Amino acid sequence: MKIGVLISGRGSNLAALIEACAEPGFRGQIALVISNRPKAEGLQVAAAAGIPTLVVDHQDFASRETFDAELDRALRAAGVELICNAGFMRILSDGFVEKWRDRQLNIHPSLLPAFKGLHVHQRALDAGVRITGCTVHFVRPEMDEGPIVAQAAVPVLSGDTPETLAARVLEAEHKLYPLALKLVVEGRARVVGEQVALLEADGTEAAPLFVPAI
Incomplete structure (x- = not known):
C-alpha cells in the first residue's frame, strides 16, 4: 500500500513510520511526504531515507479549498492510497476529508x-x-x-x-x-x-x- 505522509514540523512521528515501513514484510511503503512549511525539519528526515518530498505552502493559496485541491492532486499523482497525518498543523476542508474517507489517519x-x-x-x-x-x-x-x-x-x-x-x-x-x-x-x-x-x-x-x- 502506498502511503502519503503530511507534516508541518520536525518529523519525529514520520521517522517512526519510516522505520516501521523498512521492516521485512511490512506491507506499506511511504511514496511521498508533503509539508505545508518549507523549512519543516521532517523534509530532511524523508530525504535522508530516500523518500520523495514536496512543499505545498499554504500561504501560496487564496483559500483552504485551493490548498487542499493541490494536496489531493499531488497525493493522487504519487499513487497514494492512504494518508498519515504526522504533526500536520492544518485543518483540512470537509471536501478533502470526504474524498479520503476511511483512508486518512491522524x-x-x-x-x-x-x-x-x-x-x-x-x-x-x-x-x-x-x-x-x-x-x-x-x-x-x-x-x-x-x-x-x-x-x-x-x-x-x-x-x-x-x-x-x-x-x-x-x-x-x-x-x-x-x-x-x-x-x-x-x-x-x-x-x-x-x-x-x-x-x-x-x-x-x-x-x-x-x-x-x-
Whole structure:
C-alpha cells in the first residue's frame, strides 16, 4: 500500500513510520511526504531515507479549498492510497476529508474523546487527570473526531510540566502509530459504521488495541 505522509514540523512521528515501513514484510511503503512549511525539519528526515518530498505552502493559496485541491492532486499523482497525518498543523476542508474517507489517519496526543484541539498537555494537567495518552484514528471533518484504531496510555506524574508530559506522550506516539498503521495496511483494521473492527491475522475478531501505560 502506498502511503502519503503530511507534516508541518520536525518529523519525529514520520521517522517512526519510516522505520516501521523498512521492516521485512511490512506491507506499506511511504511514496511521498508533503509539508505545508518549507523549512519543516521532517523534509530532511524523508530525504535522508530516500523518500520523495514536496512543499505545498499554504500561504501560496487564496483559500483552504485551493490548498487542499493541490494536496489531493499531488497525493493522487504519487499513487497514494492512504494518508498519515504526522504533526500536520492544518485543518483540512470537509471536501478533502470526504474524498479520503476511511483512508486518512491522524495521531492526537490525548485519549480521545478527551482533550481535543490544542494545548492538550496543559489542559490535562489543569484537569488533574492521572492517565493521559495518545490516539490513532481515522479522520473526519470535525476536529479530532473519527473511528479510533488504537490508543496508548501514559501516566501523569507528580511534578509534570506540559513539556515533560508531552515528551512522554510523544514517546508513546512513536510506538503506537506504526502499530496502528500495520493493522490498517494489512486490512486488519476496518471501519464498520463509525467504529473500527480489528481482526487477527487469521481473520477472527481481535481485542481492541490499547497499549498499557508507558
